[in-house]
Every structure is written in structure tokens, then in C-alpha cells.
Amino acid sequence: MTATLTAPGALRADDGRLVLEVAGVVDEVPGTRTLVLRRPGGGLLPAHPPGSHVVLDCGDRRNAYSLTGDGSPCEEYRVSVLLCPDGEGGSAFVHRLAVGDIVSASRPRSAFAPVSTARHHLLVAGGIGITPMLSHARAAVRWRRSFELLYRHRPGAGAHLDELRGLCGDRLTAYTSTPEMLAAVRAALADRPLGTHVYVCGPTPLIGFVEETAAELGWPGERVHAERFSADLDAGEPFTAVLARSGSRVPVPSGTSLLTALEQAGVAVPNLCRQGVCGECRVPVRSGRPLHRDLYLSETERAAGDAVMCCVSRSVDDELELDL
Numbered sequence: 104m105t106a107t108l109t110a111p112g113a114l115r116a117d118d119g120r121l122v123l124e125v126a127g128v129v130d131e132v133p134g135t136r137t138l139v140l141r142r143p144g145g146g147l148l149p150a151h152p153p154g155s156h157v158v159l160d161c162g163d164r165r166n167a168y169s170l171t172g173d174g175s176p177c178e179e180y181r182v183s184v185l186l187c188p189d190g191e192g193g194s195a196f197v198h199r200l201a202v203g204d205i206v207s208a209s210r211p212r213s214a215f216a217p218v219s220t221a222r223h224h225l226l227v228a229g230g231i232g233i234t235p236m237l238s239h240a241r242a243a244v245r246w247r248r249s250f251e252l253l254y255r256h257r258p259g260a261g262a263h264l265d266e267l268r269g270l271c272g273d274r275l276t277a278y279t280s281t282p283e284m285l286a287a288v289r290a291a292l293a294d295r296p297l298g299t300h301v302y303v304c305g306p307t308p309l310i311g312f313v314e315e316t317a318a319e320l321g322w323p324g325e326r327v328h329a330e331r332f333s334a335d336l337d338a339g340e341p342f343t344a345v346l347a348r349s350g351s352r353v354p355v356p357s358g359t360s361l362l363t364a365l366e367q368a369g370v371a372v373p374n375l376c377r378q379g380v381c382g383e384c385r386v387p388v389r390s391g392r393p394l395h396r397d398l399y400l401s402e403t404e405r406a407a408g409d410a411v412m413c414c415v416s417r418s419v420d421d422e423l424e425l426d427l
């Protein structure tokens with residue numbers, strides 16, 4: 104389960120993970136690199152809903168990256184990764200990969216799929232948040248769904264911009280000015296037809312703006328969809344973890360993760376990424392409702408409510424009883 108970069112053929116595909124070869128490297132714009140990933144020797148890769156991501160082994164950590172294809176069966180996946188010099192090394196690892204390197208990735212996971220019954224899809228992207236939106240836009244074009252895309256990027260750093268212009272035509276509006284983008288988002292939220300769903304991915308302030316403006320304008324929550332970068336999670340509400348086997352009660356203050364609170368109480372929990380992507384810190388839940396904030400559990404697993412990724416997820420209720 105540890106992160107791996109080895110010579111071709113030396114990597115084992117354990118726990119259902121995919122062994123992929125870097126078949127191409129494309130520098131989209133300064134700082135953003137696209138990897139083209141294929142099975143060594145070729146062959147179809149699993150299909151996935153638009154907006155899915157894979158969790159890639161990146162040196163000593165695992166990071167989630169959106170797949171930019173439309174999700175139909177194909178022989179290659181593409182991910183675009185922004186180099187984060189102040190990050191924890193995952194993006195730098197990706198930027199060091201070269202054609203022929205072998206990497207391990209999870210199967211695609213879906214947490215940001217389009218709603219097929221939506222009358223119209225309003226896509227809002229900021230910066231590298233364009234990657235799941237490219238997947239959505241491709242699928243919308245393929246299936247002839249009504250959509251539009253509002254994309255804020257830095258001047259000269261709009262990843263996939265030319266590709267999107269060709270794909271979307273006048274359904275794409277690109278901005279380099281944040282105030283102009285936010286004004287356009289507000290105007291779109293104010294007058295799009297009933298039955299529209301909005302999808303947003305990008306920096307936390309942009310997501311917050313969309314969610315708050317939509318709520319202010321009366322949008323039902325189920326028509327507002329956000330894809331967050333896990334490192335940007337808010338502090339969350341305090342709650343108490345009840346350890347069923349010992350009867351211990353562990354307070355989890357706002358700003359402290361459940362994982363950290365357990366560790367400070369002397370309870371060891373396996374972990375790796377501490378960002379909700381690798382799946383190492385899964386803890387069984389006996390009662391109470393987890394507040395899922397990870398990128399690991401499937402929608403079905405989330406709905407079951409019997410497990411929590413304790414590095415990032417919290418509790419809806421005041422108490423969460425864990426099978427520890």
C-alpha cells in the first residue's frame with residue numbers, strides 16, 4: 104500500500120489498484136503538467152462517471168487527481184496537476200515523472216458526477232479546478248446536455264483553455280478578473296432555469312461564494328455541487344468520539360481532526376495521507392452520523408454510514424460511537 108515508483112513490470116497490482124505507465128507528458132501551461140496514463144501493454148481502463156478522480160501514489164503520499172476524460176471506456180486516463188512549491192511533495196513527484204515510469208493508482212472514484220435529470224448544467228471553475236469540469240463538459244457535449252462553463256484563470260495560465268474553446272464554443276466564458284467572474288456567477292445563479300444544477304471546483308473562496316450566493320437566491324442544496332481540495336477543509340464543529348470497546352470519551356475540538364484527537368488520547372490509527380484520499384485511516388462507526396469530507400469512500404459507503412475516514416471527516420451529531 105505504500106507509494107511506489109519502480110522500473111516497468113516491477114509493481115504489483117494489489118488491493119484492486121491499477122498499475123499504469125506514463126505514456127505521455129504534456130506541459131499545458133507554466134506550472135501545470137498533464138500525464139497520459141495507460142496500462143503497460145495497452146488495454147481498456149475502467150469507465151467512470153464524469154467528474155471522477157483517481158488516487159495516485161506520489162512518493163510517500165497519495166493524492167487525488169481528477170480524470171479529464173468523459174468517462175466512457177478508453178485506453179488512457181489523463182490527469183492535469185498544478186505544481187505546488189509549498190505543498191507536501193505530491194505535485195512535485197508528479198512533475199518529475201517521465202514517459203515509461205510506472206505508477207499505482209486507485210480505480211476511479213466518483214464524488215462529483217453530473218445529475219442526469221438536470222435541465223441545465225452550470226459549471227464554475229477556478230484555476231486547476233477546471234480538471235473535473237473538463238470531464239463534465241466533454242460528457243455534456245457527448246450526450247448533448249445543456250451546459251455552460253465559467254472559468255477563472257490567471258493570465259497566461261489557463262490550463263486546457265484552447266481545448267475548451269474548441270469543445271464548448273460560446274458555452275465557455277473565461278475570465279482573468281475575479282470580480283468579473285464573481286459577477287457573472289451571481290448573474291447566472293440569478294436567472295438560470297428551474298432545474299439547473301450548479302457544479303463548482305476551485306479555491307475555497309470561490310466555492311464559498313457559489314454556495315452562499317446560491318443559498319441567498321433560494322437554490323435548494325441538492326442542486327449545488329462542490330468539489331473541494333481536501334487540504335482546504337474548514338475547522339468543523341466540535342463533537343465527542345465514544346470508543347465503544349473501552350467506553351472512553353474523546354473530545355474532538357473544532358480545528359482538530361478526529362485522527363489527531365484519537366492519537367492524542369493514545370489510540371493508534373493507521374494513516375498515510377491525512378488528506379482523506381488514501382483510505383488508510385478508515386474506522387468503523389457503530390452509531391451516530393459521520394460528516395464525510397473525504398475523497399475515498401464511495402457514495403454507497405457514505406450512505407451506509409458505518410465507517411469514517413478519521414483524518415478529515417467529522418460527525419453530524421454531538422457524539423460519534425466508533426468500534427475502537
Ligand code: FES
Nearest residue numbers: 375377382384414
Ligand atoms: S490518512 Fe489517508 S484517508 Fe485518512
